[in-house]
Amino acid sequence: EDKVVQSPLSLVVHEGDTVTLNCSYEVTNFRSLLWYKQEKKAPTFLFMLTSSGIEKKSGRLSSILDKKELSSILNITATQTGDSAIYLCAVEATPYNNNDMRFGAGTRLTVKP
Amino acid sequence: ETGVTQTPRHLVMGMTNKKSLKCEQHLGHNAMYWYKQSAKKPLELMFVYNFKEQTENNSVPSRFSPECPNSSHLFLHLHTLQPEDSALYLCASSQEVVGAYEQYFGPGTRLTVT
Numbered sequence: 001e002d003k004v005v006q007s008p009l010s011l012v013v014h015e016g017d018t019v020t021l022n023c024s025y026e027v028t029n030f031r032s033l034l035w036y037k038q039e040k041k042a043p044t045f046l047f048m049l050t051s052s053g054i055e056k057k058s059g060r061l062s063s064i065l066d067k068k069e070l071s072s073i074l075n076i077t078a079t080q081t082g083d084s085a086i087y088l089c090a091v092e093a094t095p096y097n098n099n100d101m102r103f104g105a106g107t108r109l110t111v112k113p
Numbered sequence: 114e115t116g117v118t119q120t121p122r123h124l125v126m127g128m129t130n131k132k133s134l135k136c137e138q139h140l141g142h143n144a145m146y147w148y149k150q151s152a153k154k155p156l157e158l159m160f161v162y163n164f165k166e167q168t169e170n171n172s173v174p175s176r177f178s179p180e181c182p183n184s185s186h187l188f189l190h191l192h193t194l195q196p197e198d199s200a201l202y203l204c205a206s207s208q209e210v211v212g213a214y215e216q217y218f219g220p221g222t223r224l225t226v227t
Contacts, residue, residue, distance in 0.1 A: 034216075043156065043203075043218055088156060103156045 003027075004091050006104035014112050017079050021107045023089030024071040033072050035063055036088040038106065043088055046074070079111045116140040117219035119204050125225045126194065134189040134222045136204030143209055145187040146216065147179060150201040162187060163209070194226045 004025045013019055023033065032050045036043035047056045049065035049072055056063050060079075065072045076083055086106040093102070117138045126132050138145065147159040161169035162181040176198075178190040187204055201223050205216040 038156075045217065090156075103158075 004089055004102045004104040006087075006089050006107050008107060009105060010108040010110070012110045012112065013079055015080055017111075018075065018077045019079060019109060021074040021076075021087050021089075021109070022071065023074070023091075023104055024069075025089075025091045025102070026070065027091050027093045027102060029093045030067070030091065032092045033065055034090045034092065035072070035074050036090065038086040038088055039084075046087075076109075079109075081111050081113055084109060084111045117204060117206055117217050119202075119219040119222050121222060122220065123223045123225075125227060126191070127227055128194060128196070130194075131190070131192040133191065134202055134204075134224075136187040136189075136219055138185055138187075138204075138206040138217070138219075140206055140217060141208075142206035142217075143184050144207045145181060145184070146205040146207075147187065147189050148203040148205065148218075150203055150221070151199075156203070160189075191224075194224075196226050199224055199226045 004023065007022045011019060032048050034048050035046040037046055046061060047063045049056060049063060052065050052067035060077045061074065063072060063074045072089065074087060086108050088106045089104040091102050117136065120135045124132060136145065143164050145162045149157045149159055158171050159173045159177065160167060160179045165181045165184055167179065176191065176193050180188040180190060189202065201221045203221045204219040207216045
């Protein structure tokens with residue numbers, strides 16, 4: 001059965017800390033892995049990863065995919081209170097011509113002042 | 114600013130009511146999606162439309178009925194809902210269904226079934 005597992009489920013840090021969020025998956029016909037940030041509204045897209053070993057960066061956030069280990073990490077350096085959110089990992093697979101996505105349960109990150 | 118809009122933003126309905134959620138995307142995308150976000154649950158994919166054709170129904174109860182009249186508009190018709198259907202309903206769009214295209218989400222409709 002296809003599944004996406006995120007860890008930890010919740011994390012509390014202080015401003016300035018660096019955090020690493022994990023996402024592992026088991027899906028057939030893997031196509032891409034996506035990270036979203038969800039606050040009190042719709043999730044906002046962070047990264048899409050399709051190739052193993054290529055780091056994507058956006059400001060203090062970065063992410064990398066390891067297809068051999070079937071996993072991805074999301075790093076946030078110098079965390080700020082505004083980084084507090086649920087971080088969702090989703091894996092896209094393509095059985096036949098349809099698109100299918102599996103979401104993890106999310107990691108709830110709380111950054112304290 | 115998101116190119117995907119949803120109306121209404123909030124909706125309270127009784128179990129015997131019939132209502133519809135509307136989603137519109139201004140991004141020229143060909144694929145649209147409905148998601149359900151319940152409290153303490155992962156985001157759940159409900160329906161997928163590609164070029165106005167439904168390509169996926171994730172075992173969604175028939176009390177939810179989607180409609181996609183064109184690639185820019187997506188509706189979710191609701192009837193005889195249950196209290197457990199209360200959730201945030203998110204619409205998303207992407208350039209295509211097949212291919213590594215990111216999805217753009219609307220702000221969601223917060224639905225409360227009383």
